[in-house]
Amino acid sequence: MSNPAIDWDSLTFSLTETDKMYISKTGIKAHWQPGDMLPYGNISISPAAGVLNYGQGLFEGMKAYRTEAGRVVLFRPEENARRMQRGADRLKMPPVPESIFIDAIEQVVQENSRWIPPMGKGALYVRPLLNGSGPILGVAPAPEYTFMVYCTPVGPYFKGGMKCIDLLISDEHHRAAPGGSGGVKAIGNYAPGMMPSFKAKDRGFAEVIYLDAEEHHYVEEVGAANFFCLKDGVLYTPELTGTILPGITRDSIIQLARHMGVEVVETKVSHELAMSAQEAFCCGTAAVISPIGSITLGETCAKYGSEPGVLTQKLYDSLTNIQNEVEEDIFGWVHAVPNL
Ligand code: PLP
Ligand code: COI
Numbered sequence: 229m230s231n232p233a234i235d236w237d238s239l240t241f242s243l244t245e246t247d248k249m250y251i252s253k254t255g256i257k258a259h260w261q262p263g264d265m266l267p268y269g270n271i272s273i274s275p276a277a278g279v280l281n282y283g284q285g286l287f288e289g290m291k292a293y294r295t296e297a298g299r300v301v302l303f304r305p306e307e308n309a310r311r312m313q314r315g316a317d318r319l320k321m322p323p324v325p326e327s328i329f330i331d332a333i334e335q336v337v338q339e340n341s342r343w344i345p346p347m348g349k350g351a352l353y354v355r356p357l358l359n360g361s362g363p364i365l366g367v368a369p370a371p372e373y374t375f376m377v378y379c380t381p382v383g384p385y386f387k388g389g390m391k392c393i394d395l396l397i398s399d400e401h402h403r404a405a406p407g408g409s410g411g412v413k414a415i416g417n418y419a420p421g422m423m424p425s426f427k428a429k430d431r432g433f434a435e436v437i438y439l440d441a442e443e444h445h446y447v448e449e450v451g452a453a454n455f456f457c458l459k460d461g462v463l464y465t466p467e468l469t470g471t472i473l474p475g476i477t478r479d480s481i482i483q484l485a486r487h488m489g490v491e492v493v494e495t496k497v498s499h500e501l502a503m504s505a506q507e508a509f510c511c512g513t514a515a516v517i518s519p520i521g522s523i524t525l526g527e528t529c530a531k532y533g534s535e536p537g538v539l540t541q542k543l544y545d546s547l548t549n550i551q552n553e554v555e556e557d558i559f560g561w562v563h564a565v566p567n568l
Pocket of ligand 1 (some may be wrong): 449
């Protein structure tokens with residue numbers, strides 16, 4: 229098929245419909261079987277589906293890149309598979325085996341390869357979904373499950389790419405509560421963030437920072453990205469208490485920074501610590517590493533500067549160079565998609 233009529237230089241983080249999607253279904257007790265590739269398009273679903281009524285659903289997000297070595301690679305896809313399995317456990321769904329998950333991702337990338345942006349222009353964002361698609365009226369696990377994967381070419385998540393973003397600490401809303409579902413990628417974690425995020429954007433902020441729901445004192449996440457700050461040479465990130473999503477980018481940054489000889493501390497990060505730091509950034513598959521220019525809490529605004537900090541830039545370069553196969557993949561993170 230011909231190349232799509234896309235201006236690769238103007239890609240944003242938005243949906244472009246591609247050619248094919250993957251779909252597999254199973255009953256609650258049945259074993260997952262490899263699914264089928266279908267033309268990308270609408271699906272038919274019961275109005276009584278568990279996912280539509282009770283939010284029994286998970287999603288994942290990963291990127292396929294064209295690299296310097298001329299290959300197409302995924303970044304640590306096994307970690308996405310495992311995180312979806314932990315989420316499935318939490319939401320009482322049958323976990324998708326890692327082999328079926330990876331095979332599905334590879335097929336979606338292979339069959340939509342004409343949509344993978346040229347190196348450095350973006351990535352093919354791959355979206356696996358797992359949900360209770362069978363009908364159920366009582367609040368209980370659905371009788372049937374669907375595992376789907378679609379993809380779309382994307383550019384930067386925040387406007388302007390590596391431009392510093394201004395963030396607002398929410399003084400009213402929380403993302404997740406102890407014992408809840410904040411530690412998995414449950415679909416229901418995201419809609420409650422839309423109103424606070426829109427309000428913050430109306431005031432000129434790029435996104436909201438959520439504090440913990442118990443003491444309203446410790447930084448948890450930046451919308452749908454993890455948080456880091458550098459103070460007096462030590463890199464801090466909120467510890468995984470169950471209310472924070474264990475980001476794969478977060479884990480990679482911890483390993484990269486330690487490898488660079490930087491002390492990394494996973495701990496409770498108070499807003500005072502965050503706002504007195506010298507550098508701050510957020511990270512995720514979509515966000516990559518986005519430098520933070522300022523954080524506002526009430527009447528107080530902490531400014532970190534209008535350019536990415538030295539360590540932020542170094543970590544960004546190192547992470548993206550591994551992803552683009554410009555730098556040696558010493559951690560074994562890159563997963564080449566076969567036959568591309
Ligand atoms: N935090 C939340 C709430 C997310 O949805 C994501 C995105 O997946 C992240 C953090 C970053 O995780 P990862 O680096 O695995 O993409
Ligand atoms: C990701 O970083 O992949 C996410 O899932 C974040 C967001 C687009 C929901």
